[in-house]
Amino acid sequence: MRGAISINTLLVSGHLDGPRVVECRTFPLRVHAAPWRELPALLEAGIPTSPGVYILSGRVGSTGRLIARPGEAGDLRRRLLEHAADPTKSKFEEVFAVSANDNRLTKSDVRHLEARVHEIILAGSIASLQVDRIPAVSPCSSSDSVVLEELLHQSRELLHAAGCRALDAPRMPISATVEDRDDGVVEVVATAGVHPDEHALDYDGCWSWGYPDADGFVVRAGSDVRRRENAALLPGMIARRRRLLELGVLGEMPGVTDRWRLLANFKVASALIAAKTVTGAHVSNSGIWRRLAPGNRILAMDGAA
DSSP states (O other): OOOOOOEEEEESSSSTTSOEEEEETTOSEEEEEEEGGGHHHHHHTTOOSSOEEEEEEEEETTTTEEEEEEEEESSHHHHHHHHHTOGGGGGOOEEEEEEESSSOOOHHHHHHHHHHHHHHHHHSSSEEEOOSOOOOOOOOOHHHHHHHHHHHHHHHHHHHHHTOOTTOBTTBOSSOOTGGGSOOOOEEEOBOSOOTTOEEEEETTEEEEEEEETTEEEEOTTOEEEOOOOTTOOHHHHHHHHHHHHTTOEEEETTEEEEEEEOSEEEESOHHHHHHHHHOSOOOSSSSSEEOOGGGOOOOOTTBO
16 A cells, blocks of 8 residues: 655746646656746756656636647657747647656657546546547556556556646545555455345446445445546556456356446555446445345355356
8 A cells, every 4th residue: 555645846937836846756747837838947847758648728708618639659859849839739728748757658658648648638627628539548448557557547646746637536536545546455355144234336337236344345246347547547446347357257157248246355555445346437435335224135045166
């Protein structure tokens, strides 16, 4: 598990609203940020010629609606200079550029991250996208996906600290909870009979049931597990769902393409983790599991495991 992080901001010109560089000692990334008109000073502060992701943002109209234009580049410095020479980009007020402290980011990586940034902004209600097309998220292995999602999460924390609000999400804190930042532990367990404190959830057409025990929450065999994973899902949850697939306990249902059937009971550390695991969504703790009245409880299959 990871504790609180310490983010450092270097004020290039000595004031908060000017060019700044935001870093965290434990992250391999940094964010360069500045008013769009002060891009030359930001370039002097060291925007690299390596791959990276950027966001141009501003506010428009009488309501001050936030607009955002994400992008990626194999040469971050060159791409921003090209945009600075484009008069159609003058409507933007700020620039935020994410790059790596080392050479770990490839062109393929930043394309994937850029597409996820579009997806997150599109799914939220904070900003309006100012783009001609929405890039598709490129397929990658589950291990690469976990790494890239962690880099995406780090980018969001650094961008938020730098003043970028386009990737903020209502009802979801920027800093992940300890539960979301664990290593994806999930345990298949045997259980039988009726528990006195059965609960159920119903989310996006998927119905699941289970119960709390002394050190966690057990999700019952026969529950639905939603296939779709929302954009806000964090790496620990993704890893846990991949682990259930590897264990062979998520079964196909003939003619059903939006969910799996859980073939064995599994146990995780809390009801909140259980809810996020079966829904594939960054749900809150508020009322997601509802206690079943005694007359509505379901008899579990003896020996389910």
